[in-house]
Amino acid sequence: MAFLRNKLRPFRAAHVGLAGLVVLAACLGCGQSYGQSYGQTKNTCLDCHSTLPDPLGVSQEKFSQDIHAQKGLTCASCHGGDATSDDADKAMSRKAGWKGKIDRKQIPQLCGSCHSDPAYIRQFNPSLRTDQLDQYRTSVHGKRFAAGDTKVAVCTDCHSVHDLRAPSDLHSTVNPVNVAKTCSRCHADPGYMKGYSIPTDQFAKYSASVHHTALAVRGDLSAPTCSTCHGNHGAAPPGVDKVQNVCSNCHAFQAQMYEKSTHKKAFEAASLPGCVVCHSNHGIRHPTDAMVGAGPDAVCMRCHNPGDACDQARAGLLSNLRRLDEANKRADSILRVAESSGMEVSEARLGQDQARDSLTKARVTIHSFRTDLVDADIQAGLKIAAQNLQAGKDAMVERNYRRLGFGISVIAIGIVLAGLRLYIKKIEN
Amino acid sequence: MFAAVRRWLDERFDLDDLTAPLRHKTVPSHRLSYWYFLGGITLFLFVIQVLTGILLLLYYRPGANEAFESVQYIMTRVRFGWLVRSIHSWSANLMIFTAFAHMFSVLFLKAYRKPRELTWVSGVLLLFLVMGFGFSGYLLPWNTLAFFATKVGTEITGQIPIVGKPMMVFLRGGGDVTGATLTRFFGFHVAVLPGIATLLLLVHLLLVQRLGMSIPPKLEVQWTADPSAQREMKFFPNFLLRELMAWYVALGVLGALAAVFPWNLGVKADPFVSAPAGIKPEWYFLFMFQTLKLIPSKVLFIDGEVLGVIAFGLVGLLWLLLPFFESDQPSHMKRWITGFSVFALAYVAGMSVYGLLAK
Numbered sequence: 001m002a003f004l005r006n007k008l009r010p011f012r013a014a015h016v017g018l019a020g021l022v023v024l025a026a027c028l029g030c031g032q033s034y035g036q037s038y039g040q041t042k043n044t045c046l047d048c049h050s051t052l053p054d055p056l057g058v059s060q061e062k063f064s065q066d067i068h069a070q071k072g073l074t075c076a077s078c079h080g081g082d083a084t085s086d087d088a089d090k091a092m093s094r095k096a097g098w099k100g101k102i103d104r105k106q107i108p109q110l111c112g113s114c115h116s117d118p119a120y121i122r123q124f125n126p127s128l129r130t131d132q133l134d135q136y137r138t139s140v141h142g143k144r145f146a147a148g149d150t151k152v153a154v155c156t157d158c159h160s161v162h163d164l165r166a167p168s169d170l171h172s173t174v175n176p177v178n179v180a181k182t183c184s185r186c187h188a189d190p191g192y193m194k195g196y197s198i199p200t201d202q203f204a205k206y207s208a209s210v211h212h213t214a215l216a217v218r219g220d221l222s223a224p225t226c227s228t229c230h231g232n233h234g235a236a237p238p239g240v241d242k243v244q245n246v247c248s249n250c251h252a253f254q255a256q257m258y259e260k261s262t263h264k265k266a267f268e269a270a271s272l273p274g275c276v277v278c279h280s281n282h283g284i285r286h287p288t289d290a291m292v293g294a295g296p297d298a299v300c301m302r303c304h305n306p307g308d309a310c311d312q313a314r315a316g317l318l319s320n321l322r323r324l325d326e327a328n329k330r331a332d333s334i335l336r337v338a339e340s341s342g343m344e345v346s347e348a349r350l351g352q353d354q355a356r357d358s359l360t361k362a363r364v365t366i367h368s369f370r371t372d373l374v375d376a377d378i379q380a381g382l383k384i385a386a387q388n389l390q391a392g393k394d395a396m397v398e399r400n401y402r403r404l405g406f407g408i409s410v411i412a413i414g415i416v417l418a419g420l421r422l423y424i425k426k427i428e429n
Numbered sequence: 430m431f432a433a434v435r436r437w438l439d440e441r442f443d444l445d446d447l448t449a450p451l452r453h454k455t456v457p458s459h460r461l462s463y464w465y466f467l468g469g470i471t472l473f474l475f476v477i478q479v480l481t482g483i484l485l486l487l488y489y490r491p492g493a494n495e496a497f498e499s500v501q502y503i504m505t506r507v508r509f510g511w512l513v514r515s516i517h518s519w520s521a522n523l524m525i526f527t528a529f530a531h532m533f534s535v536l537f538l539k540a541y542r543k544p545r546e547l548t549w550v551s552g553v554l555l556l557f558l559v560m561g562f563g564f565s566g567y568l569l570p571w572n573t574l575a576f577f578a579t580k581v582g583t584e585i586t587g588q589i590p591i592v593g594k595p596m597m598v599f600l601r602g603g604g605d606v607t608g609a610t611l612t613r614f615f616g617f618h619v620a621v622l623p624g625i626a627t628l629l630l631l632v633h634l635l636l637v638q639r640l641g642m643s644i645p646p647k648l649e650v651q652w653t654a655d656p657s658a659q660r661e662m663k664f665f666p667n668f669l670l671r672e673l674m675a676w677y678v679a680l681g682v683l684g685a686l687a688a689v690f691p692w693n694l695g696v697k698a699d700p701f702v703s704a705p706a707g708i709k710p711e712w713y714f715l716f717m718f719q720t721l722k723l724i725p726s727k728v729l730f731i732d733g734e735v736l737g738v739i740a741f742g743l744v745g746l747l748w749l750l751l752p753f754f755e756s757d758q759p760s761h762m763k764r765w766i767t768g769f770s771v772f773a774l775a776y777v778a779g780m781s782v783y784g785l786l787a788k
Contacts, residue, residue, distance in 0.1 A: 342693065346501070406684050409681070410684070420677070
């Protein structure tokens with residue numbers, strides 16, 4: 001097909017250098033900078049299209065932000081034609097391979113003509129993968145697209161067009177920080193999603209989740225967004241029996257515990273989706289000890305009956321977790337007061353990190369659903385917290401001892417001063 | 430018993446003759462006499478520094494791998510180690526404060542006039558030494574703040590034209606602040622500076638003893654016109670007992686600070702982490718630090734920091750030689766010195782407060 005022949009060959013060094021000089025001269029001349037315009041060749045299309053209204057308009061500034069433009073590709077690389085010709089008829093002649101607006105049905109194939117070619121892509125970015133089109137074909141989007149559904153996402157829907165940026169660019173629609181918003185453009189639109197039997201509240205739920213807070217608020221780029229769990233080009237639901245495989249990519253210890261637990265077998269037998277049963281999927285909240293409680297946030301009692309053996313084990317777990325949490329708070333509190341009083345308690349403060357780690361470890365061990373293992377972590381933490389609490393108490397006793405000593409010294413100094421004053425008076429009289 | 434010992438000593442050393450200057454020495458008595466106590470308080474704090482410093486030496490180990498831990502050991506394990514270390518640190522700061530106060534009181538009471546020019550010179554040199562004590566001692570616990578403050582401080586030394594760079598390398602014991610710097614600073618702090626300070630202190634005390642206490646100029650004129658108005662007290666025991674009271678008050682203040690606000694140890698220095706934000710030197714260097722911060726990076730063709738360092742050097746030299754610009758006769762220069770003194774005090778105080786509050 002014609003569009004497959006439009007692949008741009010990398011320019012020879014001389015051409016790149018010459019083009020670079022032209023662009024540099026242009027930039028210096030007009031006093032404007034359009035980002036990294038190295039390697040850009042003559043692109044007469046923009047002479048007209050930068051002045052046209054949407055949907056035909058593409059501004060110089062917008063196109064200069066496009067990663068393809070920055071790598072030296074022109075409009076003709078995708079649309080065909082002759083971008084070097086100043087004559088509009090010649091530039092947009094069918095003879096020169098001009099295709100005009102790209103048919104939506106041809107977009108994945110057009111992008112794949114370059115991005116599925118390792119030899120070609122290596123010239124620009126040797127580490128860039130070239131299996132996007134293959135992955136896309138396995139995705140729900142790709143399968144429905146192949147079946148003739150053109151409403152589903154194609155490359156340009158997610159990556160944008162004419163100002164397509166590298167995913168590492170913060171302004172890119174597929175930068176981790178922006179992925180959820182990009183997906184939500186379709187998936188949170190009930191009108192657009194009408195006819196598909198999936199909910200449209202995923203984005204709202206995700207926006208209130210601990211993962212979103214970590215990614216968007218704390219700026220932790222390792223926190224998950226849509227594509228982390230669903231895949232990007234091969235996007236699909238993980239599947240009920242594969243959920244823990246997805247979560248375990250980050251929550252490895254919890255997954256190891258869960259793998260050996262009785263709950264895994266029970267959930268599989270009941271076709272329940274592992275982690276999601278207790279933690280939900282898109283709207284995952286920060287886990288608290290209340291999850292193993294008996295209140296409104298409790299998850300155990302959704303399946304178990306009050307008073308049964310599991311309920312009793314749950315109550316024991318909660319009680320132990322709270323005991324360690326309170327022991328840690330007591331130790332932290334007294335150490336804080338001692339430190340603010342100028343006492344040297346840095347060793348005990350450091351030791352409190354271990355006590356807090358024990359609590360965190362116990363919370364992770366809960367995924368084994370074994371009270372003996374959780375108890376072992378709790379006891380280890382309680383022992384450390386007790387030692388640190390004692391260190392804090394000792395420091396406070398020492399602080400009070402110092403202040404008492406100071407009080408006695410002040411009285412002694414006062415007596416000496418009064419004595420000296422009286423003596424001076426006596427000898428001067 | 431006491432009389433017997435005294436008689437025994439008197440027979441051999443003629444104690445009466447030896448203590449005659451003490452018995453005959455008098456101190457002018459007027460409404461500004463209390464300013465005379467500042468020098469004595471500074472001396473008392475210096476003695477405290479020497480004593481607590483010797484006690485700290487019993488446990489302190491100079492070296493990048495041991496210094497912090499040894500100070501931590503002193504504060505947590507050694508009996509009353511916390512008290513000794515806190516008193517040493519607080520006493521150092523109080524001593525610098527009283528030394529500054531003593532200098533400005535001498536300045537405003539014009540006690541530096543003829544024949545006391547050299548007393549002033551030795552006093553100003555002692556003040557510089559005391560600041561050197563502060564700078565070198567600050568690094569010894571090897572904590573983060575001290576490490577980076579020393580880095581900045583020695584970098585400023587490196588800005589001095591021609592000799593700056595070699596001086597910086599000499600102070601640091603290499604190109605950067607390392608364990609070698611700590612060892613050097615320890616040497617300066619416990620051997621070089623105390624030796625010079627003791628000699629200068631003896632000269633200073635000898636000059637004070639030889640020349641007596643200065644009387645403020647206005648009072649001197651009044652007393653010359655009306656000798657019957659002249660008041661004085663015996664140095665021993667009247668003045669010394671009052672001085673003793675001042676020392677006791679200083680001891681009480683030191684005890685209060687050490688007991689209620691023990692000196693913080695901070696976090697061990699890590700040369701591989703970046704400097705904490707908003708790092709500042711100790712308060713007595715703040716006015717210089719803030720001034721250097723305010724000078725533009727380039728003034729005409731001269732580097733701003735270099736200009737600042739040169740200016741401070743010249744002002745320091747001028748300060749040292751201040752008495753030699755003063756004359757016995759009323760003159761324009763006299764008023765100029767008074768104005769300069771007022772400006773200097775306002776500048777040091779203002780810039781220190783500004784530096785403290787600035788982010």
